[in-house]
Structure formats: structure tokens, C-alpha cells
Amino acid sequence: MQTVQIKDKQFEIAIPAATIQQAVKTLAEKISSDLKDTEPIFVVVLNGAFMFASDLLKNISIPCEVSFVKLSSYHGTYSSGKVKELVGLQEDIKGRTVVIVEDIIDTGVTMEMLLHQILSKDPKEVKVASFFLKPEALKKNVPLDYIALRIPNDFIVGYGLDYDGFGRNLADVYSLKK
Ligand code: IMP
Numbered sequence: 001m002q003t004v005q006i007k008d009k010q011f012e013i014a015i016p017a018a019t020i021q022q023a024v025k026t027l028a029e030k031i032s033s034d035l036k037d038t039e040p041i042f043v044v045v046l047n048g049a050f051m052f053a054s055d056l057l058k059n060i061s062i063p064c065e066v067s068f069v070k071l072s073s074y075h076g077t078y079s080s081g082k083v084k085e086l087v088g089l090q091e092d093i094k095g096r097t098v099v100i101v102e103d104i105i106d107t108g109v110t111m112e113m114l115l116h117q118i119l120s121k122d123p124k125e126v127k128v129a130s131f132f133l134k135p136e137a138l139k140k141n142v143p144l145d146y147i148a149l150r151i152p153n154d155f156i157v158g159y160g161l162d163y164d165g166f167g168r169n170l171a172d173v174y175s176l177k178k
């Protein structure tokens with residue numbers, strides 16, 4: 001069993017790179033076909049989605065734009081919860097088809113916040129593309145338009161995902177050793 005040590009924790013291989021690449025290709029073909037007449041703008045959520053976005057966009061075969069955003073660490077209040085502000089989106093997305101590109105949807109809290117921020121800019125429609133989804137952890141009712149892989153509720157690293165900042169560079173995905 002292939003394992004990696006990241007800081008104080010041991011991880012074991014869960015999803016090999018070849019499986020990931022196949023899943024990305026399948027998803028990119030579906031998105032290219034569904035959105036072929038829309039000239040979508042892909043809004044990539046940094047940091048985690050950088051690797052997925054790179055592989056995904058190389059396999060998108062329709063005219064499109066790509067932009068990058070981050071969620072600020074600023075906490076204001078929005079309804080009952082805490083909200084982080086969307087930073088970096090310079091493009092005017094009014095009337096556009098937007099595809100949010102995320103690494104993972106866990107509880108769905110982050111995606112819900114993102115959707116709220118993006119919808120306030122008056123796009124024509126918003127689609128959600130996330131490489132991973134943990135269905136057992138999901139608490140929010142967010143659209144799940146394009147999900148590459150559904151995974152168990154375990155902590156993972158690699159393919160853009162980190163443990164305390166490390167492990168994002170790994171081409172395979174590893175899960176915390178039990
Ligand atoms: P959510 O708001 O609970 O859906 O969490 C989404 C964010 O939590 C993701 O964008 C990741 O940054 C992080 N996250 C969730 N699960 C994992 C994991 O298994 N490994 C690393 N980061 C994760």
C-alpha cells in the first residue's frame with residue numbers, strides 16, 4: 001500500500017491519477033456538449049481547484065473564458081451565518097453562463113456562499129462543477145450539476161486538496177490512514 005507522510009499524519013492511496021484523469025475527461029465532454037452554445041465563463045475557486053481546473057479546461061472543446069476567485073477571510077454577517085467575500089472576479093458576468101469550478105463539496109457551506117455572491121452579479125445561469133462530492137457530509141441544498149467523483153466521508157489530500165497547506169501537488173489522492 002502506497003503511503004505518504006504529511007506533517008504528523010499518514011495517508012494511504014485512495015484514488016490513482018489515472019482514475020482521476022478519466023473522470024475529468026468524461027466530465028469535460030459532458031460540459032462541452034451541454035454548454036456548447038453558451039460561451040461560458042469558468043470561475044475557478046482558488047486554491048484547491050487549481051489542478052482540477054487545469055485538467056478540466058484542457059479538455060473543454062468549446063469557446064469559453066476562465067477567471068479565478070478566492071474567498072476572503074473577512075467575516076461579515078449574512079442571514080444567520082458568516083460570509084466570506086468573493087475576491088478577484090473582474091469580469092462582468094451579467095447575462096453570462098457561469099460554471100463555478102471547485103475541488104470538493106463537503107458540507108456545501110462554501111458552495112452556498114459562493115452561489116450567493118455570484119448570483120448577486122446577475123448572471124444568466126450558474127452551473128456547479130466540483131471534482132469531489134462527499135454525499136454523506138452534505139448539509140446544504142446546493143445544485144450538483146457536474147460532479148466527477150462521489151467519495152466516502154474521509155479526509156483526503158492531493159489533486160489540489162491540502163492538509164495544513166501541504167499535499168496539493170500530489171497527482172494521486174490519499175486518504176487519512178485509520
Ligand atoms: P464545505 O464548505 O464543507 O463544503 O467544505 C469545502 C471546503 O473544505 C473545500 O473547498 C476544501 O477546501 C475543504 N475540504 C473539505 N473536505 C476536505 C478534505 O477531505 N480534504 C481537504 N480539504 C477539504
Ligand code: MG
Pocket residue numbers: 045046047048049103104
Ligand atoms: Mg477549496
